[in-house]
Amino acid sequence: MVDPDKDGAPRAAQRRAGRRVLTLRMLGQELGLSTATISLALRDSPLVAEATRLRVRALADEAGYVANRSAASLRTARTNMVGVMVHDVINPYFAEIFRALETALNARSLAIMICNHGDDIGRQRTFVDTLLQHRADGLIMCPAIGTDAAAVARITDQGLPFVMICREVSGAAVPLVRGNDFSGARALARHLVAEGHRRIGFVGGRRATSAGAERHAGYVAALAEAGIKADPALDCPEVMSQEAVRASAERLLALQDPPTALIGFNDLVAFGLVSALRHAGREPGRDVAVAGYDDTDGAAWAAPALTSVFNAAERIGSLAAGLLAAQIDGAEMEPERILIEPELRIRASTRP
The missing domain is CATH 3.40.50.2300 (Response regulator)
Structure with missing residues (x-):
């Protein structure tokens, strides 16, 4: 048997095993604030005074608090996760689109998950199914070869906000952003x-x-x-x-x-x-x-x-992010087709 006094690792494991999961209520009790105020402060809401936000953030960081996104998504029907799928992540053009997408979506507290479908229609469908199973908030996709309007309708019929970029699918009734x-x-x-x-x-x-x-x-x-x-x-x-x-x-x-x-x-x-x-x-x-x-x-x-x-990689990324965010926020989107004139x-x- 390992002597915990001689080996710090077992003692650390015991501490982790016995540690209670921190909650908003616990942070609120420590600071004398309501759970609603704690939640707003951790999301940097302007409704909470800056001094209070700093106090809440400092305690959360010191205590190692991590938001329970699974529980939050059950309450809000939001996961704050968006899928982004293209056929070639090695191409620097898509890296520039990713950068613009991430900047625009992060500003709305949305994180992205990237998939490289490699023009494999089966891999594309698997990723879409995964997004649906995990209740992702939306999808931005450069479609794989063989994607048809029926495949796009299958996604939108599930209620998943969807924007297409760079490639067009004939007959697909979703917003599209690409160059001419x-x-x-x-x-x-x-x-x-x-x-x-x-x-x-x-x-x-x-x-x-x-x-x-x-x-x-x-x-x-x-x-x-x-x-x-x-x-x-x-x-x-x-x-x-x-x-x-x-x-x-x-x-x-x-x-x-x-x-x-x-x-x-x-x-x-x-x-x-x-x-x-x-x-x-x-x-x-x-x-x-x-x-x-x-x-x-x-x-x-x-x-x-x-x-x-x-x-116009950055413009395509920014426009696509805006169109998706509007859908996530509940806007009724027409299948707008945005063609950007190249230079x-x-x-x-x-x-x-």
Whole structure:
């Protein structure tokens, strides 16, 4: 048997086992305040004087008080938890959206749980079911490939506040916030045509999604305006991994009439193209123009600085958070469709 006087760990365990769970009532008795005042003070309510809030917070911190969210959710039908689901958490564009979402939702005392569904419809459904089982307050989602209006209706029929971002599902009656992918890609391709390029490759994009289909369509439309027929040999769809980007670049450069400019579906693809070109002995921006999409953090500081389409990640996150919070607060929301106009940012990677 371990002697508790010689080993502090067993004694600490005994203290924890015998410790009573702290409650609002206990804190109130210690300070001579009502439980309602204690609760408001811990939520930094302006209804409680600042001096009182500081006293309550100091005692709570000293005593190690942690709010019982499970009990609170039974009383208020709120958990203060929101699910956020996308297909690629590695993409820095979504990291920028997460940052804006978290800032806006935390200001409303809402925390986020992140899921990476990886375009797996089964994983997406499992996460949604988990949110429903744990009575989450809402969901913000970039839908997986294969999501249809019926799947969206299944979620909203459960009464879960829901906002869609970045990708669109035809017929889904929920608020949507995304960039205008057709317009952004068309502006980018127009720029390359204006610089004299006629052989322009398009690499990446999942064409079963609205983002993939519309960015490709914008590229094709810009070529058509200039009297250039889109060459299927210059189109590399469904390319998302860096390995696939390198393989696509090798194939394009090996063509008898190779492209003089390359558009990456997003900045990650474009950075992969830059690396692949250099590996092949071609200098990006000098020998072959390269452009990306989303204008993520670092694009302007790359070598060469990457031409990209600014896709308003922070604005999308902030607007989506506001739409969700309004639903959580009980507002009746129309299935509003917010398309944000992107902005082409021209840099050295597509110089003449």
